[in-house]
Amino acid sequence: MVDYITRDGVALLQVNNPPVNALSHNVRAEIKNGLDEAGQDKQIKAIVISGKRSFIAGADITEFKSGSYSEWPTIIDLCDLIESSGKPVVAAIKGFALGGGHEIAISCHYRIAHEKSKFGFPEVDIGILPAAGGTQRFPRLVGLEAALDLIPSGRHIGAAQAFKLGIVDKVVRGDAVEEAVKFAKSIAGEPLVDRRTSQRPVMGAENAVSLRDAAVKLAMKKKKGMIAPIHCIKAVMGSLLPFEQGMEIEASEGFMLFTSGQMGALQYAFFAQRAAPKWSLPCGASFKTVKGRPIRNAAVIGAGTMGTGIAMAMLNAGIPVTLVEQDRKFLDKGVSLLKLLYAGSVSLRKITQDQCDAILSKLNTAVGYKSLTNVDLVIEAVYENMALKKQIFAELDRICPPETFLWTNTSALDIDEIASATRRPDKVLGTHFFVPAYHMKLLENVRGKLTSAETVASAQMFGTRIGKIPVVVGNCHGFVGNRMLHKYAHESDFLIEEGCWPEDVDMVAENFGLPLGPFKVRDLS
Numbered sequence: 001m002v003d004y005i006t007r008d009g010v011a012l013l014q015v016n017n018p019p020v021n022a023l024s025h026n027v028r029a030e031i032k033n034g035l036d037e038a039g040q041d042k043q044i045k046a047i048v049i050s051g052k053r054s055f056i057a058g059a060d061i062t063e064f065k066s067g068s069y070s071e072w073p074t075i076i077d078l079c080d081l082i083e084s085s086g087k088p089v090v091a092a093i094k095g096f097a098l099g100g101g102h103e104i105a106i107s108c109h110y111r112i113a114h115e116k117s118k119f120g121f122p123e124v125d126i127g128i129l130p131a132a133g134g135t136q137r138f139p140r141l142v143g144l145e146a147a148l149d150l151i152p153s154g155r156h157i158g159a160a161q162a163f164k165l166g167i168v169d170k171v172v173r174g175d176a177v178e179e180a181v182k183f184a185k186s187i188a189g190e191p192l193v194d195r196r197t198s199q200r201p202v203m204g205a206e207n208a209v210s211l212r213d214a215a216v217k218l219a220m221k222k223k224k225g226m227i228a229p230i231h232c233i234k235a236v237m238g239s240l241l242p243f244e245q246g247m248e249i250e251a252s253e254g255f256m257l258f259t260s261g262q263m264g265a266l267q268y269a270f271f272a273q274r275a276a277p278k279w280s281l282p283c284g285a286s287f288k289t290v291k292g293r294p295i296r297n298a299a300v301i302g303a304g305t306m307g308t309g310i311a312m313a314m315l316n317a318g319i320p321v322t323l324v325e326q327d328r329k330f331l332d333k334g335v336s337l338l339k340l341l342y343a344g345s346v347s348l349r350k351i352t353q354d355q356c357d358a359i360l361s362k363l364n365t366a367v368g369y370k371s372l373t374n375v376d377l378v379i380e381a382v383y384e385n386m387a388l389k390k391q392i393f394a395e396l397d398r399i400c401p402p403e404t405f406l407w408t409n410t411s412a413l414d415i416d417e418i419a420s421a422t423r424r425p426d427k428v429l430g431t432h433f434f435v436p437a438y439h440m441k442l443l444e445n446v447r448g449k450l451t452s453a454e455t456v457a458s459a460q461m462f463g464t465r466i467g468k469i470p471v472v473v474g475n476c477h478g479f480v481g482n483r484m485l486h487k488y489a490h491e492s493d494f495l496i497e498e499g500c501w502p503e504d505v506d507m508v509a510e511n512f513g514l515p516l517g518p519f520k521v522r523d524l525s
């Protein structure tokens with residue numbers, strides 16, 4: 001799990017724990033053994049820590065449930081061992097240095113990073129904080145302001161910004177490991193006193209109160225209902241005390257999170273989101289046995305809210321889209337809406353004007369279905385009317401090539417009945433997008449009784465490609481999402497009957513952490 005390689009007086013400890021080099025107990029034990037071996041070997045003058053393929057994505061999240069994250073050596077022990085090493089330790093970073101991996105990196109005496117590497121403390125999003133000294137060392141490396149920005153937000157940054165902030169000592173284009181080995185040789189024997197992060201003062205301490213208040217305000221706005229950001233902020237503020245005392249604050253803030261229900265729920269969600277795109281059918285088919293067909297181009301029928309949203313989701317992923325309406329007036333309205341949304345993204349600087357132009361260059365429009373003779377996929381997104389949908393599917397079936405997938409955006413209608421209007425029921429599937437379709441992550445892929453495994457595989461692949469979390473569901477009224485939503489909507493309605501105002505119900509739901517309250521969602525639909 002950790003290869004120990006010696007190179008001309010340098011010991012290279014290379015973590016090899018696929019898929020993401022998480023710091024599982026065995027990995028930690030082997031890093032410790034490697035550090036001990038390198039420390040004892042008189043021939044070794046410096047140490048490089050790196051990862052095969054990528055650096056280290058953090059603690060092994062499964063260990064927070066099992067409890068083995070706290071078994072010796074912990075990540076805290078490793079960080080202390082690395083920092084106090086008498087021989088210089090250099091982190092060679094490519095790929096991800098996240099969470100505990102980032103904490104290991106900032107405990108090293110130097111950091112050499114590939115230009116495409118990424119840094120971050122995503123702990124906040126799984127309900128915890130950087131509990132291996134990260135809340136204490138990071139402010140000492142980058143200052144209070146940047147630490148209060150990056151730790152409670154969990155935001156990833158690239159190598160260039162990491163260099164600007166002082167996280168990284170050198171950014172390289174070539175092989176970060178080779179550069180780090182070369183660098184380690186060049187600094188062997190130099191004093192390390194000012195290279196130990198825990199010994200540094202925290203910059204920006206004079207503005208501590210205003211920086212803290214601003215961070216709390218932002219966290220309450222951006223991460224509504226989450227307790228971890230506030231504990232992160234409290235722990236970072238502890239860095240204004242001497243290091244040992246700050247570590248105690250980190251531990252006590254961490255303890256509250258490690259024993260919270262939110263930690264369990266968010267870590268459940270972490271694994272559930274990764275499990276959802278995997279699928280298997282009663283016949284045994286899964287991604288292991290069936291390959292999906294990539295979608296090279298697509299058409300969307302209907303330029304209303306759902307149709308334009310779905311078209312945007314595809315355009316954002318670089319898939320050329322033809323937006324189709326039966327009437328030029330509706331088509332123009334849809335295109336104007338779509339352009340307005342992209343113009344908004346430009347003015348908010350989410351994309352540049354050039355990127356906007358490139359995206360829109362992949363948008364075509366058509367009145368009627370005649371031009372759909374060369375598309376891999378058609379997604380129908382007209383209003384929920386079975387007779388209309390069947391009529392459209394019958395017509396599409398006549399015009400589109402036999403291999404074209406015909407999918408329907410419906411939140412409740414029977415996929416089998418829609419498929420019965422075609423001669424290709426195996427290629428018919430429901431794609432239930434949620435409003436706004438260009439933004440919401442969930443995509444229910446509804447399998448009818450004749451939908452083929454290849455169609456399911458293609459829809460799951462497609463969902464991931466357009467940045468959704470696709471999940472295969474059965475064909476029943478309301479599928480899964482709306483069956484859950486209906487209960488939630490009923491309870492919200494009862495509250496109105498009992499005298500609450502819709503805006504009050506929305507406010508409570510939003511303060512709990514939902515992006516939009518139930519009545520605002522209904523206004524959008």
Ligand SMILES: CC/C=C\C/C=C/C(=O)SCCNC(=O)CCNC(=O)[C@H](O)C(C)(C)COP(=O)(O)OP(=O)(O)OC[C@H]1O[C@@H](n2cnc3c(N)ncnc32)[C@H](O)[C@@H]1OP(=O)(O)O
Pocket residue numbers: 019020022057058059060061062069070074075076096098099100101122123126129130131132271274275
């Ligand atoms: C005593 C001190 C205690 C604590 C201090 C430290 C705390 C931490 O470090 S908490 C962990 C912080 N790190 C993260 O939260 C990173 C989580 N991972 C990711 O964000 C992503 O996986 C990635 C950006 C690193 C890579 O993304 P991608 O290439 O899209 O891969 P997947 O997300 O699909 O993941 C692939 C595979 O790996 C599993 N996995 C990912 N990270 C972890 C992890 N940290 N621990 C355990 N397992 C992890 C993920 O579930 C996928 O598994 P399957 O293929 O089985 O689905």
